Amino acid sequence: MSELIAPPGGPAAMPATPPAEVLHLPIWPSGQSSQRLEGAQIAVTWFSDHATYQQALTEAVLAAAHDSRFHDPKHLVMPSGCGRKVRNVPEWNVPAANLVHARALMFARQSLSRQQVFADDTWASIYGKGDYCMPHSHVRADVSIVYMLEPGDPDPGDTFAGKLYFADPRIGWTCPVERGRVVRPFIPDMAPGTMVLFAGEYLHGVHAYRGTQPRITMSWNLTLQQQPGNPREWAFRIAGEG
Numbered sequence: 719m720s721e722l723i724a725p726p727g728g729p730a731a732m733p734a735t736p737p738a739e740v741l742h743l744p745i746w747p748s749g750q751s752s753q754r755l756e757g758a759q760i761a762v763t764w765f766s767d768h769a770t771y772q773q774a775l776t777e778a779v780l781a782a783a784h785d786s787r788f789h790d791p792k793h794l795v796m797p798s799g800c801g802r803k804v805r806n807v808p809e810w811n812v813p814a815a816n817l818v819h820a821r822a823l824m825f826a827r828q829s830l831s832r833q834q835v836f837a838d839d840t841w842a843s844i845y846g847k848g849d850y851c852m853p854h855s856h857v858r859a860d861v862s863i864v865y866m867l868e869p870g871d872p873d874p875g876d877t878f879a880g881k882l883y884f885a886d887p888r889i890g891w892t893c894p895v896e897r898g899r900v901v902r903p904f905i906p907d908m909a910p911g912t913m914v915l916f917a918g919e920y921l922h923g924v925h926a927y928r929g930t931q932p933r934i935t936m937s938w939n940l941t942l943q944q945q946p947g948n949p950r951e952w953a954f955r956i957a958g959e960g
């Protein structure tokens with residue numbers, strides 16, 4: 719695969735445009751840094767001001783979940799269904815959602831050293847007790863971003879419960895013994911306010927969540943070129959094939 723994420727200290731370290739504000743918070747706070755996983759197309763950043771908008775954003779996700787305009791009619795709600803999906807984040811028309819959307823785009827622009835990226839698909843995922851996500855990649859996305867809004871309840875008996883993991887032979891960290899042979903997943907530390915950016919083709923999933931409070935993440939599929947058609951068409955087609 720081609721190298722999308724620029725090396726640390728390169729042009730990506732500089733904002734592509736002067737940071738703007740939403741909710742009186744900067745889209746890209748002064749001094750905001752990110753870390754890249756060595757040998758992989760994965761970068762992580764954490765927004766220290768997340769508590770300022772966390773409640774408003776959680777309320778926005780839960781409100782949008784009850785709005786049929788943002789439902790995914792083809793998404794199957796079952797424990798393996800990667801949570802309940804709430805789509806089209808920018809169309810929720812909520813300042814807190816607009817802020818994290820702008821931050822996701824800025825994170826991608828900086829990480830990729832691109833003046834422009836396109837939001838091909840955006841959504842929130844609400845996990846309930848027992849929900850999990852089997853390994854998959856993101857169709858069409860050059861890069862994807864996951865934002866941890868609400869991690870939910872910890873499981874004292876299983877530290878990996880509800881955790882996002884990457885298990886892909888193209889990620890060197892997962893193959894410490896033999897190149898191309900995955901023997902350990904990469905599990906980023908995702909405290910609330912954390913954004914993880916990764917190559918859309920990387921195989922990833924979410925371990926089963928065991929808590930009672932909702933576990934909520936937000937996601938973006940981003941492309942370098944604007945893509946025609948419905949980003950979910952492939953899912954509709956597969957669902958049609960039964």
Ligand SMILES: [Fe+2]
Pocket residue numbers: 854855856922
């Ligand atoms: Fe995913």
